[in-house]
Amino acid sequence: MSGKRTTRLTPDQRREQLVGIGLEMLADRSLDELSTDEVARRAGISRGLLFHYFDSKRDFYRAVVSAACDRFTAATEPDGSLEPVAWMRSFIAGFVSYVLEHRQVYLALVRGAAGSHPAVTDIVGATRETLARRVCDGQRRLGMPDAPRLALASRAWMAFAEEAVISWPAEEPGAQDELCAFIESSLVSVLGLLDRPGALTPR
Amino acid sequence: MSGKRTTRLTPDQRREQLVGIGLEMLADRSLDELSTDEVARRAGISRGLLFHYFDSKRDFYRAVVSAACDRFTAATEPDGSLEPVAWMRSFIAGFVSYVLEHRQVYLALVRGAAGSHPAVTDIVGATRETLARRVCDGQRRLGMPDAPRLALASRAWMAFAEEAVISWPAEEPGAQDELCAFIESSLVSVLGLLDRPGALTPR
Numbered sequence: 001m002s003g004k005r006t007t008r009l010t011p012d013q014r015r016e017q018l019v020g021i022g023l024e025m026l027a028d029r030s031l032d033e034l035s036t037d038e039v040a041r042r043a044g045i046s047r048g049l050l051f052h053y054f055d056s057k058r059d060f061y062r063a064v065v066s067a068a069c070d071r072f073t074a075a076t077e078p079d080g081s082l083e084p085v086a087w088m089r090s091f092i093a094g095f096v097s098y099v100l101e102h103r104q105v106y107l108a109l110v111r112g113a114a115g116s117h118p119a120v121t122d123i124v125g126a127t128r129e130t131l132a133r134r135v136c137d138g139q140r141r142l143g144m145p146d147a148p149r150l151a152l153a154s155r156a157w158m159a160f161a162e163e164a165v166i167s168w169p170a171e172e173p174g175a176q177d178e179l180c181a182f183i184e185s186s187l188v189s190v191l192g193l194l195d196r197p198g199a200l201t202p203r
Numbered sequence: 204m205s206g207k208r209t210t211r212l213t214p215d216q217r218r219e220q221l222v223g224i225g226l227e228m229l230a231d232r233s234l235d236e237l238s239t240d241e242v243a244r245r246a247g248i249s250r251g252l253l254f255h256y257f258d259s260k261r262d263f264y265r266a267v268v269s270a271a272c273d274r275f276t277a278a279t280e281p282d283g284s285l286e287p288v289a290w291m292r293s294f295i296a297g298f299v300s301y302v303l304e305h306r307q308v309y310l311a312l313v314r315g316a317a318g319s320h321p322a323v324t325d326i327v328g329a330t331r332e333t334l335a336r337r338v339c340d341g342q343r344r345l346g347m348p349d350a351p352r353l354a355l356a357s358r359a360w361m362a363f364a365e366e367a368v369i370s371w372p373a374e375e376p377g378a379q380d381e382l383c384a385f386i387e388s389s390l391v392s393v394l395g396l397l398d399r400p401g402a403l404t405p406r
Contacts, residue, residue, distance in 0.1 A: 149385070152370045160363035160393070167355045182352070182396060189392035190363070193385060 015053050015063070018043055022064035027104045031061055031120070058119045065120040068109050069127040072098060076131070084141035089184065091134060092161075096180050099165040107166065132158050139191060147194035157190050218256050218266070221246055225267035230307045234264055234323070261322045268323040271312050272330040275301060279334070287344040292387065294337060295364075299383050302368040310369065335361050342394060350397035360393050 009017060021042050025034055036057055040050040054060040075098045078090035099106050109124065135154035140146065147153075161183050168179045212220060224245050228237055239260055243253040257263040278301045281293035302309050312327065338357035343349065350356075364386050371382045 152367065153385075155370055156363045156367040156389075159366040160359045163362040164355065164359040167358055182356075185396045186359075186393050189396065190389050193388045193392065 011053065018050060018053060019063050019067045022060065023068055023105065026064065026068070026108045030108050031065070034061070034064070036060055061119050062123060065109055065123050068105055069123055073127060073130050084138070087141055088138040091138060092183050093180055095161065096165055096176060096183065099162070100170050100176065103166070128155065128158060144191065149194055153191055153194055157187055160186060214256065221253060221256060222266050222270045225263065226271055226308065229267065229271070229311045233311050234268070237264070239263060264322045265326065268312055268326050271308055272326055276330060276333050287341070290344055291341040294341060295386050296383055298364065299368055299379060299386065302365070303373050303379065306369070331358065331361060347394065352397055356394055356397055360390055363389060
Protein backbone atom coordinates (compact mmCIF):
# COMPACT_ATOMS: atom_id res chain seq x y z
CA MET A 1 0.00 0.00 0.00
CA SER A 2 2.47 2.55 1.20
CA GLY A 3 4.78 1.71 -1.70
CA LYS A 4 2.27 2.69 -4.38
CA ARG A 5 2.79 6.40 -4.48
CA THR A 6 6.09 6.63 -2.57
CA THR A 7 8.05 9.44 -4.15
CA ARG A 8 11.74 8.85 -4.52
CA LEU A 9 13.36 11.26 -2.08
CA THR A 10 17.04 12.13 -1.84
CA PRO A 11 18.61 11.07 1.47
CA ASP A 12 18.52 14.70 2.66
CA GLN A 13 14.87 15.10 1.73
CA ARG A 14 14.04 11.83 3.48
CA ARG A 15 15.84 12.86 6.66
CA GLU A 16 14.05 16.19 6.55
CA GLN A 17 10.70 14.49 6.02
CA LEU A 18 11.25 12.12 8.97
CA VAL A 19 12.39 14.95 11.26
CA GLY A 20 9.33 16.99 10.18
CA ILE A 21 7.03 14.12 11.10
CA GLY A 22 8.78 13.82 14.46
CA LEU A 23 8.29 17.55 15.08
CA GLU A 24 4.59 17.35 14.23
CA MET A 25 4.15 14.42 16.58
CA LEU A 26 5.81 16.31 19.44
CA ALA A 27 2.83 18.65 19.39
CA ASP A 28 0.87 16.15 21.45
CA ARG A 29 3.39 13.89 23.16
CA SER A 30 6.72 13.91 24.96
CA LEU A 31 9.98 12.78 23.38
CA ASP A 32 9.77 9.48 25.26
CA GLU A 33 6.41 8.82 23.67
CA LEU A 34 7.70 9.54 20.17
CA SER A 35 7.66 6.14 18.53
CA THR A 36 9.99 5.60 15.59
CA ASP A 37 7.62 2.84 14.38
CA GLU A 38 4.88 5.43 14.12
CA VAL A 39 7.18 7.94 12.40
CA ALA A 40 8.16 5.32 9.80
CA ARG A 41 4.52 4.34 9.32
CA ARG A 42 3.49 7.98 8.72
CA ALA A 43 6.32 8.37 6.22
CA GLY A 44 5.23 5.17 4.47
CA ILE A 45 8.59 3.48 4.98
CA SER A 46 9.78 0.57 7.07
CA ARG A 47 11.29 1.04 10.51
CA GLY A 48 14.47 -0.52 9.11
CA LEU A 49 14.69 2.18 6.45
CA LEU A 50 14.31 4.90 9.09
CA PHE A 51 17.39 3.45 10.77
CA HIS A 52 19.20 3.68 7.47
CA TYR A 53 18.94 7.46 7.83
CA PHE A 54 19.49 7.65 11.59
CA ASP A 55 22.00 5.53 13.50
CA SER A 56 19.72 5.01 16.47
CA LYS A 57 16.57 6.21 18.18
CA ARG A 58 18.81 8.61 20.13
CA ASP A 59 20.24 9.96 16.89
CA PHE A 60 16.72 10.52 15.54
CA TYR A 61 15.61 12.25 18.76
CA ARG A 62 18.65 14.52 18.56
CA ALA A 63 17.83 15.42 14.96
CA VAL A 64 14.22 16.28 15.88
CA VAL A 65 15.21 18.36 18.91
CA SER A 66 17.97 20.14 16.96
CA ALA A 67 15.48 21.02 14.24
CA ALA A 68 12.99 22.36 16.81
CA CYS A 69 15.69 24.40 18.54
CA ASP A 70 17.04 25.75 15.23
CA ARG A 71 13.56 26.89 14.23
CA PHE A 72 13.10 28.50 17.63
CA THR A 73 16.37 30.45 17.55
CA ALA A 74 15.82 31.46 13.91
CA ALA A 75 12.25 32.61 14.58
CA THR A 76 13.30 34.75 17.53
CA GLU A 77 16.35 36.37 15.92
CA PRO A 78 15.70 40.10 15.47
CA ASP A 79 16.62 41.93 12.29
CA GLY A 80 20.17 43.16 12.92
CA SER A 81 19.49 46.55 11.32
CA LEU A 82 16.91 47.57 13.94
CA GLU A 83 17.59 50.33 16.46
CA PRO A 84 18.57 48.94 19.90
CA VAL A 85 15.18 49.39 21.62
CA ALA A 86 13.28 48.06 18.60
CA TRP A 87 15.76 45.16 18.37
CA MET A 88 15.13 44.17 21.99
CA ARG A 89 11.35 44.54 21.59
CA SER A 90 11.45 42.46 18.44
CA PHE A 91 13.34 39.73 20.30
CA ILE A 92 10.77 39.75 23.13
CA ALA A 93 7.79 39.80 20.74
CA GLY A 94 9.32 36.96 18.70
CA PHE A 95 10.00 34.90 21.80
CA VAL A 96 6.48 35.44 23.15
CA SER A 97 4.72 34.61 19.86
CA TYR A 98 6.86 31.58 19.18
CA VAL A 99 6.35 30.06 22.61
CA LEU A 100 2.60 30.81 22.52
CA GLU A 101 2.20 29.38 19.01
CA HIS A 102 4.29 26.29 19.67
CA ARG A 103 3.35 25.89 23.30
CA GLN A 104 3.05 22.10 23.19
CA VAL A 105 6.33 21.51 21.38
CA TYR A 106 7.98 24.04 23.65
CA LEU A 107 6.71 22.25 26.74
CA ALA A 108 7.71 18.88 25.32
CA LEU A 109 11.19 20.06 24.41
CA VAL A 110 12.48 22.87 26.52
CA ARG A 111 10.75 21.94 29.72
CA GLY A 112 9.58 18.62 31.00
CA ALA A 113 10.81 15.18 30.21
CA ALA A 114 12.22 15.85 26.78
CA GLY A 115 14.18 18.98 27.63
CA SER A 116 16.01 17.03 30.23
CA HIS A 117 16.06 13.77 28.29
CA PRO A 118 19.65 12.58 28.62
CA ALA A 119 19.91 12.33 24.82
CA VAL A 120 19.17 16.01 24.24
CA THR A 121 20.04 18.07 27.35
CA ASP A 122 23.11 19.48 25.62
CA ILE A 123 21.08 20.69 22.62
CA VAL A 124 18.40 22.30 24.80
CA GLY A 125 21.09 23.79 27.08
CA ALA A 126 22.93 25.31 24.09
CA THR A 127 19.66 26.85 22.87
CA ARG A 128 19.03 28.46 26.25
CA GLU A 129 22.59 29.80 26.12
CA THR A 130 22.00 31.26 22.66
CA LEU A 131 18.91 33.10 23.87
CA ALA A 132 20.67 34.37 27.01
CA ARG A 133 23.59 35.60 24.87
CA ARG A 134 21.08 37.43 22.71
CA VAL A 135 19.83 39.26 25.81
CA CYS A 136 23.43 40.26 26.59
CA ASP A 137 23.85 41.40 23.00
CA GLY A 138 20.71 43.52 23.34
CA GLN A 139 22.13 45.17 26.45
CA ARG A 140 25.33 46.00 24.63
CA ARG A 141 23.35 47.45 21.73
CA LEU A 142 21.57 49.64 24.29
CA GLY A 143 24.98 50.86 25.43
CA MET A 144 24.74 49.23 28.87
CA PRO A 145 28.10 48.45 30.48
CA ASP A 146 29.14 44.81 30.42
CA ALA A 147 28.30 44.07 34.07
CA PRO A 148 30.09 41.08 35.64
CA ARG A 149 26.81 39.25 36.30
CA LEU A 150 25.15 40.11 32.98
CA ALA A 151 25.37 36.62 31.46
CA LEU A 152 24.02 35.04 34.63
CA ALA A 153 21.22 37.58 35.06
CA SER A 154 20.25 37.11 31.40
CA ARG A 155 19.96 33.34 31.87
CA ALA A 156 17.86 33.83 35.00
CA TRP A 157 15.66 36.38 33.25
CA MET A 158 15.12 33.95 30.33
CA ALA A 159 13.87 31.38 32.88
CA PHE A 160 11.52 34.06 34.21
CA ALA A 161 10.25 34.93 30.73
CA GLU A 162 9.76 31.28 29.84
CA GLU A 163 7.65 30.61 32.92
CA ALA A 164 5.66 33.82 32.43
CA VAL A 165 4.80 33.01 28.80
CA ILE A 166 3.85 29.44 29.60
CA SER A 167 1.55 30.44 32.47
CA TRP A 168 0.04 33.58 30.94
CA PRO A 169 -3.71 33.42 30.12
CA ALA A 170 -2.93 34.01 26.44
CA GLU A 171 -6.52 33.54 25.28
CA GLU A 172 -7.74 36.72 27.05
CA PRO A 173 -8.11 39.80 24.82
CA GLY A 174 -4.98 41.95 24.80
CA ALA A 175 -3.11 39.31 26.78
CA GLN A 176 -0.22 39.01 24.37
CA ASP A 177 0.50 42.76 24.38
CA GLU A 178 0.18 42.86 28.15
CA LEU A 179 2.57 39.92 28.41
CA CYS A 180 5.16 41.55 26.11
CA ALA A 181 4.95 44.75 28.17
CA PHE A 182 5.39 42.81 31.41
CA ILE A 183 8.36 40.87 30.06
CA GLU A 184 9.98 44.01 28.69
CA SER A 185 9.54 45.88 31.98
CA SER A 186 10.91 42.94 33.92
CA LEU A 187 13.99 42.86 31.69
CA VAL A 188 14.59 46.56 32.14
CA SER A 189 14.22 46.37 35.90
CA VAL A 190 16.17 43.16 36.49
CA LEU A 191 19.11 44.08 34.28
CA GLY A 192 18.94 47.61 35.65
CA LEU A 193 19.85 46.16 39.05
CA LEU A 194 23.25 45.17 37.70
CA ASP A 195 23.97 48.75 36.87
CA ARG A 196 22.95 50.28 40.18
CA PRO A 197 26.02 51.03 42.29
CA GLY A 198 25.96 49.05 45.49
CA ALA A 199 22.96 47.00 44.45
CA LEU A 200 25.12 43.96 44.05
CA THR A 201 27.53 44.29 46.90
CA PRO A 202 27.18 42.39 50.15
CA ARG A 203 25.06 44.11 52.77
CA MET B 204 27.19 -11.02 56.36
CA SER B 205 24.58 -8.32 56.25
CA GLY B 206 22.40 -10.27 58.71
CA LYS B 207 24.94 -10.25 61.51
CA ARG B 208 24.33 -6.88 63.02
CA THR B 209 20.99 -6.04 61.43
CA THR B 210 18.96 -4.08 63.94
CA ARG B 211 15.29 -4.88 64.04
CA LEU B 212 13.55 -1.77 62.71
CA THR B 213 9.84 -0.99 62.79
CA PRO B 214 8.28 -0.73 59.32
CA ASP B 215 8.23 3.09 59.62
CA GLN B 216 11.89 3.19 60.65
CA ARG B 217 12.80 0.88 57.78
CA ARG B 218 10.92 3.00 55.25
CA GLU B 219 12.62 6.09 56.63
CA GLN B 220 16.02 4.43 56.47
CA LEU B 221 15.52 3.37 52.84
CA VAL B 222 14.28 6.81 51.81
CA GLY B 223 17.27 8.37 53.60
CA ILE B 224 19.66 6.15 51.66
CA GLY B 225 17.89 7.11 48.43
CA LEU B 226 18.26 10.81 49.29
CA GLU B 227 21.97 10.42 50.03
CA MET B 228 22.48 8.61 46.75
CA LEU B 229 20.75 11.42 44.81
CA ALA B 230 23.66 13.66 45.78
CA ASP B 231 25.69 12.19 42.93
CA ARG B 232 23.24 10.68 40.47
CA SER B 233 19.89 11.28 38.79
CA LEU B 234 16.68 9.52 39.79
CA ASP B 235 16.98 7.20 36.80
CA GLU B 236 20.38 6.09 38.03
CA LEU B 237 19.08 5.38 41.53
CA SER B 238 19.24 1.61 41.74
CA THR B 239 16.95 -0.08 44.24
CA ASP B 240 19.42 -3.02 44.31
CA GLU B 241 22.07 -0.63 45.55
CA VAL B 242 19.70 0.94 48.10
CA ALA B 243 18.82 -2.50 49.49
CA ARG B 244 22.50 -3.47 49.58
CA ARG B 245 23.41 -0.33 51.52
CA ALA B 246 20.60 -1.01 53.98
CA GLY B 247 21.80 -4.59 54.36
CA ILE B 248 18.49 -6.06 53.23
CA SER B 249 17.37 -7.99 50.18
CA ARG B 250 15.83 -6.30 47.17
CA GLY B 251 12.71 -8.36 47.85
CA LEU B 252 12.42 -6.90 51.34
CA LEU B 253 12.70 -3.37 49.94
CA PHE B 254 9.66 -4.16 47.81
CA HIS B 255 7.86 -5.28 50.93
CA TYR B 256 7.99 -1.62 52.05
CA PHE B 257 7.42 -0.03 48.66
CA ASP B 258 4.96 -1.31 46.06
CA SER B 259 7.24 -0.59 43.14
CA LYS B 260 10.33 1.27 42.04
CA ARG B 261 8.00 4.16 41.14
CA ASP B 262 6.54 4.11 44.65
CA PHE B 263 10.05 4.22 46.12
CA TYR B 264 11.08 7.09 43.82
CA ARG B 265 7.97 9.02 44.86
CA ALA B 266 8.79 8.51 48.54
CA VAL B 267 12.36 9.77 48.03
CA VAL B 268 11.29 12.82 46.03
CA SER B 269 8.48 13.62 48.51
CA ALA B 270 10.97 13.48 51.36
CA ALA B 271 13.39 15.78 49.52
CA CYS B 272 10.61 18.25 48.68
CA ASP B 273 9.25 18.18 52.26
CA ARG B 274 12.70 18.97 53.62
CA PHE B 275 13.07 21.75 51.11
CA THR B 276 9.74 23.41 51.91
CA ALA B 277 10.29 22.97 55.67
CA ALA B 278 13.82 24.41 55.54
CA THR B 279 12.67 27.48 53.61
CA GLU B 280 9.60 28.27 55.71
CA PRO B 281 10.14 31.55 57.56
CA ASP B 282 9.18 32.00 61.19
CA GLY B 283 5.58 33.26 61.07
CA SER B 284 6.18 35.79 63.85
CA LEU B 285 8.71 37.83 61.83
CA GLU B 286 7.92 41.31 60.57
CA PRO B 287 6.96 41.33 56.85
CA VAL B 288 10.32 42.50 55.46
CA ALA B 289 12.28 40.18 57.75
CA TRP B 290 9.88 37.34 56.84
CA MET B 291 10.52 37.84 53.12
CA ARG B 292 14.29 38.13 53.64
CA SER B 293 14.28 35.01 55.75
CA PHE B 294 12.47 33.14 52.97
CA ILE B 295 15.00 34.33 50.39
CA ALA B 296 18.00 33.55 52.62
CA GLY B 297 16.57 30.10 53.41
CA PHE B 298 15.94 29.37 49.74
CA VAL B 299 19.43 30.49 48.72
CA SER B 300 21.23 28.52 51.45
CA TYR B 301 19.20 25.41 50.91
CA VAL B 302 19.74 25.32 47.16
CA LEU B 303 23.46 26.10 47.54
CA GLU B 304 23.94 23.46 50.25
CA HIS B 305 21.94 20.79 48.44
CA ARG B 306 22.88 21.83 44.94
CA GLN B 307 23.31 18.31 43.60
CA VAL B 308 20.05 16.96 45.03
CA TYR B 309 18.29 20.11 43.88
CA LEU B 310 19.60 19.69 40.36
CA ALA B 311 18.73 15.99 40.36
CA LEU B 312 15.22 16.62 41.65
CA VAL B 313 13.82 19.98 40.76
CA ARG B 314 15.57 20.42 37.48
CA GLY B 315 16.84 17.90 35.00
CA ALA B 316 15.75 14.37 34.41
CA ALA B 317 14.30 13.62 37.82
CA GLY B 318 12.27 16.78 38.21
CA SER B 319 10.47 15.90 35.06
CA HIS B 320 10.54 12.14 35.62
CA PRO B 321 6.98 11.06 34.84
CA ALA B 322 6.75 9.38 38.25
CA VAL B 323 7.36 12.57 40.19
CA THR B 324 6.43 15.64 38.11
CA ASP B 325 3.31 16.18 40.22
CA ILE B 326 5.32 16.23 43.48
CA VAL B 327 7.93 18.62 42.09
CA GLY B 328 5.18 20.78 40.55
CA ALA B 329 3.32 20.98 43.87
CA THR B 330 6.54 22.04 45.60
CA ARG B 331 7.09 24.85 43.10
CA GLU B 332 3.49 25.92 43.71
CA THR B 333 4.06 25.95 47.48
CA LEU B 334 7.09 28.22 47.07
CA ALA B 335 5.25 30.54 44.67
CA ARG B 336 2.32 30.76 47.10
CA ARG B 337 4.78 31.72 49.80
CA VAL B 338 5.97 34.63 47.66
CA CYS B 339 2.31 35.74 47.30
CA ASP B 340 1.90 35.38 51.05
CA GLY B 341 4.96 37.59 51.59
CA GLN B 342 3.46 40.26 49.33
CA ARG B 343 0.24 40.22 51.33
CA ARG B 344 2.21 40.51 54.56
CA LEU B 345 3.91 43.56 53.05
CA GLY B 346 0.46 45.03 52.44
CA MET B 347 0.73 44.87 48.66
CA PRO B 348 -2.60 44.68 46.83
CA ASP B 349 -3.55 41.26 45.50
CA ALA B 350 -2.72 41.99 41.84
CA PRO B 351 -4.41 39.80 39.23
CA ARG B 352 -1.08 38.47 37.94
CA LEU B 353 0.55 38.04 41.35
CA ALA B 354 0.46 34.22 41.40
CA LEU B 355 1.82 34.02 37.87
CA ALA B 356 4.55 36.61 38.48
CA SER B 357 5.56 34.80 41.68
CA ARG B 358 5.97 31.52 39.79
CA ALA B 359 8.03 33.24 37.10
CA TRP B 360 10.16 34.99 39.72
CA MET B 361 10.80 31.64 41.48
CA ALA B 362 12.11 30.29 38.14
CA PHE B 363 14.36 33.35 37.96
CA ALA B 364 15.62 32.85 41.52
CA GLU B 365 16.24 29.14 40.92
CA GLU B 366 18.34 29.80 37.84
CA ALA B 367 20.24 32.62 39.56
CA VAL B 368 21.14 30.50 42.60
CA ILE B 369 22.21 27.54 40.48
CA SER B 370 24.45 29.65 38.23
CA TRP B 371 25.87 32.00 40.86
CA PRO B 372 29.62 31.64 41.56
CA ALA B 373 28.87 30.75 45.18
CA GLU B 374 32.48 29.98 46.09
CA GLU B 375 33.59 33.63 45.69
CA PRO B 376 33.88 35.62 48.94
CA GLY B 377 30.69 37.51 49.78
CA ALA B 378 28.88 35.77 46.92
CA GLN B 379 26.00 34.48 49.02
CA ASP B 380 25.17 37.93 50.46
CA GLU B 381 25.47 39.46 47.03
CA LEU B 382 23.17 36.79 45.63
CA CYS B 383 20.55 37.33 48.35
CA ALA B 384 20.64 41.07 47.71
CA PHE B 385 20.23 40.53 43.96
CA ILE B 386 17.34 38.14 44.43
CA GLU B 387 15.62 40.43 46.90
CA SER B 388 15.99 43.44 44.58
CA SER B 389 14.70 41.44 41.65
CA LEU B 390 11.63 40.41 43.66
CA VAL B 391 10.91 43.99 44.67
CA SER B 392 11.27 45.27 41.12
CA VAL B 393 9.42 42.47 39.34
CA LEU B 394 6.47 42.38 41.71
CA GLY B 395 6.52 46.17 41.81
CA LEU B 396 5.63 46.11 38.11
CA LEU B 397 2.27 44.57 38.96
CA ASP B 398 1.45 47.55 41.06
CA ARG B 399 2.44 50.25 38.61
CA PRO B 400 -0.64 51.71 36.92
CA GLY B 401 -0.51 51.13 33.20
CA ALA B 402 2.54 48.92 33.38
CA LEU B 403 0.46 45.92 32.58
CA THR B 404 -1.99 47.25 30.09
CA PRO B 405 -1.61 46.78 26.36
CA ARG B 406 0.43 49.43 24.61
